[in-house]
Amino acid sequence: MNRLRGLKIEQELLIKELRLVQEHIERLDTEIIDIVRNCREGQILLSMPPIGVVQAATIIATIGNIANFEKASELKCYFGWAPRRDQTGISFDRTKLTRRGFVP
Incomplete structure (x- = not known):
């Protein structure tokens, strides 16, 4: 009986932790979308139809700033x-x- 009770508590805690992680992911996604849409590089990249927010964010994170390239x-x-x-x-x-x- 105690083992079952311990498993139930652990399950509840894991579910709470999962929900918290999901909230963090949603907040980060919102921030990333906002940053990409409001920066010059992001606007340029998003103007190319096959490139979405995730791809643009990845490129921006990789190069840092377009000014790094002459x-x-x-x-x-x-x-x-x-x-x-x-x-x-x-x-x-x-x-x-x-x-x-x-x-x-």
């Missing part, structure tokens, strides 16, 4: 979005993204 090509490089063109003669044979990025 040129757009440096930012592209940082994320590995820089194109690499294979050229023979005067025509481009193919273009693909490099794995590490490239600054021309």
Whole structure:
């Protein structure tokens, strides 16, 4: 009987703790949405249809501030979005993204 009572108390405490964690997550989500929507970088990122609040927040957290990059090509490089063109003669044979990025 005492074991059952102890398990019931533990269950109640775990449920309370879960609810508290859920409240914290909701508050953090609200703060993140507010920050992303009100900062310059967030507004730029959110203007691109495939990027949502979570992706924008992740990018902002990764780069810190857009001013950390002097040129757009440096930012592209940082994320590995820089194109690499294979050229023979005067025509481009193919273009693909490099794995590490490239600054021309």
